[in-house]
Amino acid sequence: MNLIAEQRGQLIRQKALELGFDDISFAEAQYLEEEAAFYDQWLVQGNHAGMGYMDRNREKRNDPRLLVEGTKSVVLVLQNYKPHRETHQVSDFKLAKYAYGRDYHKVVKNRLKKLMSFIQSDVAPEAEGRFFVDSAPVSERSLAARAGLGWRGKNTNLIHPRLGSFFFIGEILLNIELPYGEAIKEACGGCTRCLAACPTGALTAPYQLDANKCISYLTIENKGKISEEFAGQFEGWIFGCDICQDVCPWNWKARPHNEPDFDLRPAFRDMTNVDWRSLDELAFDELSKGSPIRRAGFDGLMRNLRFVDTQKE
Numbered sequence: 295m296n297l298i299a300e301q302r303g304q305l306i307r308q309k310a311l312e313l314g315f316d317d318i319s320f321a322e323a324q325y326l327e328e329e330a331a332f333y334d335q336w337l338v339q340g341n342h343a344g345m346g347y348m349d350r351n352r353e354k355r356n357d358p359r360l361l362v363e364g365t366k367s368v369v370l371v372l373q374n375y376k377p378h379r380e381t382h383q384v385s386d387f388k389l390a391k392y393a394y395g396r397d398y399h400k401v402v403k404n405r406l407k408k409l410m411s412f413i414q415s416d417v418a419p420e421a422e423g424r425f426f427v428d429s430a431p432v433s434e435r436s437l438a439a440r441a442g443l444g445w446r447g448k449n450t451n452l453i454h455p456r457l458g459s460f461f462f463i464g465e466i467l468l469n470i471e472l473p474y475g476e477a478i479k480e481a482c483g484g485c486t487r488c489l490a491a492c493p494t495g496a497l498t499a500p501y502q503l504d505a506n507k508c509i510s511y512l513t514i515e516n517k518g519k520i521s522e523e524f525a526g527q528f529e530g531w532i533f534g535c536d537i538c539q540d541v542c543p544w545n546w547k548a549r550p551h552n553e554p555d556f557d558l559r560p561a562f563r564d565m566t567n568v569d570w571r572s573l574d575e576l577a578f579d580e581l582s583k584g585s586p587i588r589r590a591g592f593d594g595l596m597r598n599l600r601f602v603d604t605q606k607e
């Protein structure tokens with residue numbers, strides 16, 4: 295890699311950390327051959343359940359150059375959201391940690407926008423590109439793994455040696471060359487905690503997730519009824535599920551985030567079981583403003599609550 299790219303990488307890295315990102319690296323924009331084969335097989339087996347969008351734009355997902363013409367590099371940033379240890383909800387109904395605070399799309403996008411402006415003003419005036427957070431067909435975990443930000447764990451999450459897996463990934467697709475990171479070795483070793491802990495058997499084998507059985511899918515993206523085959527298995531989760539990450543030893547020693555926007559909202563923290571059960575549409579609208587839980591919608595969240603509640607009876 296040439297000297298200019300090295301210097302540019304250093305400047306971008308320094309700025310990203312200054313802006314509050316927890317780590318950053320760069321991947322070359324290219325066809326993700328091995329990952330594409332794996333992904334296609336996953337789709338063919340129907341593991342994406344009702345998430346039809348995952349099947350669309352496969353070509354773009356497997357090659358960032360097809361998503362934004364002229365892309366040479368992908369800047370990958372990580373934003374930690376692991377809560378502080380003392381964080382807990384009053385209620386037995388559980389929310390995935392990523393939904394504790396403000397919608398991450400907004401937080402991460404604001405920072406990416408600043409990083410992009412910095413690149414254009416202070417690093418490379420010719421730089422052009424686009425940035426995304428979960429908003430385009432980008433294989434961000436594969437790219438981040440290629441950039442050396444972690445390995446794909448047996449629970450299918452990206453595991454960072456220092457941050458664990460509770461982080462958001464954002465990316466900028468750029469038309470300039472940068473110093474690319476090197477993939478690191480998988481370090482799950484002989485561990486299979488996540489597979490053993492998944493209550494619905496959604497981790498059908500190491501690195502294999504069947505979304506049809508995953509509580510995270512069933513409580514958020516799923517628009518239909520929740521099948522009785524999962525009765526008694528949700529363990530209180532009404533929006534998402536963190537079990538296979540909570541049991542991962544790499545998350546135990548990871549440090550908590552330093553971002554007030556991701557703190558557990560007092561409104562969520564103080565909700566009792568009765569408050570959740572008696573939530574009406576108007577109250578949900580107020581409660582979910584600017585929160586990821588809005589994605590489930592009022593009807594979806596109530597369906598989840600009833601499903602979890604029925605299991606207790």
Ligand code: SF4
Binds near residue numbers: 493510535
């Ligand atoms: S999120 Fe929950 S249900 Fe989905 S694979 Fe992990 S442990 Fe299983």
Ligand code: SF4
Binds near residue numbers: 448543
């Ligand atoms: S729980 Fe164990 S096997 Fe699963 S992702 Fe973590 S280290 Fe890997």
